[in-house]
Amino acid sequence: MNIMHIIPGSGGSFYCGNCLRDSKYVEALRKSDHKVVKLPMYLPLFADEHDLSREVPVFYGAISIYLKQLFPIFRKAPGWVDRALNSRPMLKLASKFAGSTRARGLEEMTVSMLLGEEGQQQDELQKMVDWIVENCAPDVIHLSNALLLGLAQQLGERMHVPVICSLQDEDVWVDVMKPSAAESVWKLMSNKADHVAKFISVSDFYAGVMKKKMSLPAEKVDSVHVGVDPADYNFKAVSEKKRNIGFVSRMCFENGLDILVDAFFLLKQKEEYADVNLVLTGGSTGDDKKYLSDIRAQIREHGLQDQVEFHDDFEEQGLRDYFEKVAVVSVPVRNGEAFGIYLLECMASGIPVVQPALGAFPEIIEFAGGGVIYKENSPEALAHSLEKLLADPKEMDRLSKAGKEGVENHFHINMQAKRMVEVYESAIQTNKQKD
Numbered sequence: 001m002n003i004m005h006i007i008p009g010s011g012g013s014f015y016c017g018n019c020l021r022d023s024k025y026v027e028a029l030r031k032s033d034h035k036v037v038k039l040p041m042y043l044p045l046f047a048d049e050h051d052l053s054r055e056v057p058v059f060y061g062a063i064s065i066y067l068k069q070l071f072p073i074f075r076k077a078p079g080w081v082d083r084a085l086n087s088r089p090m091l092k093l094a095s096k097f098a099g100s101t102r103a104r105g106l107e108e109m110t111v112s113m114l115l116g117e118e119g120q121q122q123d124e125l126q127k128m129v130d131w132i133v134e135n136c137a138p139d140v141i142h143l144s145n146a147l148l149l150g151l152a153q154q155l156g157e158r159m160h161v162p163v164i165c166s167l168q169d170e171d172v173w174v175d176v177m178k179p180s181a182a183e184s185v186w187k188l189m190s191n192k193a194d195h196v197a198k199f200i201s202v203s204d205f206y207a208g209v210m211k212k213k214m215s216l217p218a219e220k221v222d223s224v225h226v227g228v229d230p231a232d233y234n235f236k237a238v239s240e241k242k243r244n245i246g247f248v249s250r251m252c253f254e255n256g257l258d259i260l261v262d263a264f265f266l267l268k269q270k271e272e273y274a275d276v277n278l279v280l281t282g283g284s285t286g287d288d289k290k291y292l293s294d295i296r297a298q299i300r301e302h303g304l305q306d307q308v309e310f311h312d313d314f315e316e317q318g319l320r321d322y323f324e325k326v327a328v329v330s331v332p333v334r335n336g337e338a339f340g341i342y343l344l345e346c347m348a349s350g351i352p353v354v355q356p357a358l359g360a361f362p363e364i365i366e367f368a369g370g371g372v373i374y375k376e377n378s379p380e381a382l383a384h385s386l387e388k389l390l391a392d393p394k395e396m397d398r399l400s401k402a403g404k405e406g407v408e409n410h411f412h413i414n415m416q417a418k419r420m421v422e423v424y425e426s427a428i429q430t431n432k433q434k435d
Helices: 018-029 064-072 070-074 079-085 090-092 107-118 120-136 148-159 170-174 179-195 204-213 257-269 286-302 319-325 341-346 361-368 380-388 393-409 411-434
Strands: 003-008 035-041 140-143 162-168 198-201 221-223 245-248 280-281 309-310 355-357 371-374
Touching: 003 018, 003 148, 018 035, 018 090, 018 341, 018 411, 035 070, 035 120, 070 107, 090 309, 107 120, 107 140, 107 179, 120 148, 120 371, 140 148, 140 411, 148 162, 148 170, 148 179, 162 204, 162 245, 162 411, 170 204, 198 204, 198 411, 204 221, 245 257, 245 319, 245 341, 257 280, 257 286, 257 380, 319 341, 341 355, 355 380, 371 380, 371 393, 380 393
Parallel strands: 003 035, 003 140, 140 162, 162 198, 198 221, 245 280, 280 309, 355 371
Antiparallel strands: none
């Protein structure tokens, strides 16, 4: 089967769960002898561009479309200007700017993107579709998320193939907008859903959320959990590690880094946890600069700067090195998440997770068995859960083994990729019957 994945990139400035999820699916599908083209939008997916072909351009370059949206004069700029702005060095630089991954201030552009051929980016849309027509012959096209639905009609009509769309954390982007803009975006997404053959949610929890948000009929939404390959991770029993606590995600307010840091402060007030350190990784954007500066200042005020490590490298080997350092991980996301692939990466490495009872976290931990759920997402409740777990080596060991088994038995990427292919095949067959 020929499959095309269209994926918005983060540029590698922070741990991007969506980029990682899509890349792991692509790798698994390729290993199953499917031909997969990964087509990036906005920014490269990762800092080192290790999985991008030089033959596949980055479409809708972030700098170019931003300038064209704000300053109409750029829409008439010669081609060399576009090429310069969309060069990989410029796009990698853009990923570090404040606001590069923030919805506030980009409401008009989000609406325009969803309008597709009727939006301000219609030239970029035609470039993308023309390139696909000339260079690829996909049997199915997979959009990474519903914010890309403005592409669906043109892609489906020009390529005569079904368009599949994943659902993951669109609400995180849309619901922080001004109410009037958010309402427009949800309405547009609902209208554009007609051009999609099937939506695939990353969890049962989030399928329920998006059925309501986008008024989607139940039969149009399937759930396929995110997966990882356990072979990509080095399992190490927690009994062989220091009792260090970890955080692995973008280091920002929304992901609750301050909640974990405050819980660590509470934990360190007790002598029996004098050996426990905090190891943080996941990167950040320009928007997070002041937030992280304040956190570092609080760490110094508590005299714990020697017991808190910021681990800079969070891609591939750097991430595996990080997992060697921690015995338990918590990412206390303030409003929960549609999934959280970092939980699978931790459990595959033998690391128990401690998460709030929000979003899909209870669903993931129920399936995998490698973690603990606590109710109130506060520093006090998190500190209590961490204390209890760190004081019980037998329970830590049990959760470590259970998480690894849970990933192998349910969240293995090969198993989830097979389910994804079944959705593709059904959509292709239905599309042929319509023709």
